[in-house]
Amino acid sequence: MSKWIATSNQGFSPYGMEELRKIFSPISFKQLIPGEVYQFEVPQENDQVIAMLSEAEKIFIRHVQPIDRMIDITGDAVVDGQALADMVSYIESSVAGKRVAVHIRFSHSHDLTASKLELKQAIEEALLQAEAEPVKQEPDLIIALFAHEQEMLIGFGTVEEMGSDWPGGAIRFQREEGQVSRAKFKLLEAEKVFGLDYSNYSAAIDVGAAPGGWTSLLLERGLKVTAIDPAALDERIVYHPKLTHLRMNASNVKLPKGSFDLLVCDMSWSPNEMSKLVLSLAPAIKPYSYAIITVKLMHKKGLQSIKDVKQRLSSSFTILGAKQLFHNREEITLFLQKKG
């Protein structure tokens, strides 16, 4: 038997739970943060759960952490000092010489009086005592703590096992001075989650490009960009020498065959129409080129529309990934590769 905490984007926990029900039976749930964070219990032990999760499709499960240990929150101290020492001694043998990240999250109702910072400092001190190296990024091991009511739920695992090296999978990017749009974060997150490096490509099509957040990122990475959108692009990028703006509806665009090596599309439009447009533009990208596409979730028929879109796009593309990214709202992101 093992217990876990799973996290989805706010409002999407029913979808995450549905995905878990397809993997595990029996399974029981308990809400920790309504709509977002939920505990689940299954008969399998940790290793088996990790193996089963790694093989399953997890579009709406953003992050998981095991509950390996629970500590009572006493309320008056940082946490019970002895309990904290016990926790570190419990893992001490496995942390020496390792890079260890501490991820702390609180539910909306918990009895902890310490701040996240105080707690983190206390644990990092204990880690140093145990000859581990506290780090933020690229850890060998994550210690994840979730304070809920009178309990601290604690789990240990790797980035691969938890699905992210950010607490709860809530990846943050620095907002830059003069950033064209917040949409840029979605393309940045897709790059990280799907293991891409946009600077490896030379010419991109951006369908539904305005005001130009995605286009600006691709230009920054050195790509030539053909941006398609009847709406205007931000004046900070519109005169960029590597940009061509086709100011028209994408359904009227004709592009030379095989002349691009990346296609991105963030049209925020009906998935049906979006699929048609992407398929009509597919001949313009070379075989085996990648595409990053957002799919709007229409009228609560989310799962069905994802299925339909995948089915349609699979005539020209292999579906490599499907994920609701932290920066996606009522949508998910698909990672595709054009067939040969």
Ligand SMILES: C[S@@+](CC[C@H](N)C(=O)[O-])C[C@H]1O[C@@H](n2cnc3c(N)ncnc32)[C@H](O)[C@@H]1O
């Ligand atoms: C969510 S915005 C895109 C934001 C953009 N990714 C960014 O980073 O700034 C959606 C855009 O799709 C465009 N769009 C919708 N339908 C389109 C179509 N048929 N052809 C071209 N553009 C379209 C809209 O004009 C709108 O500017």
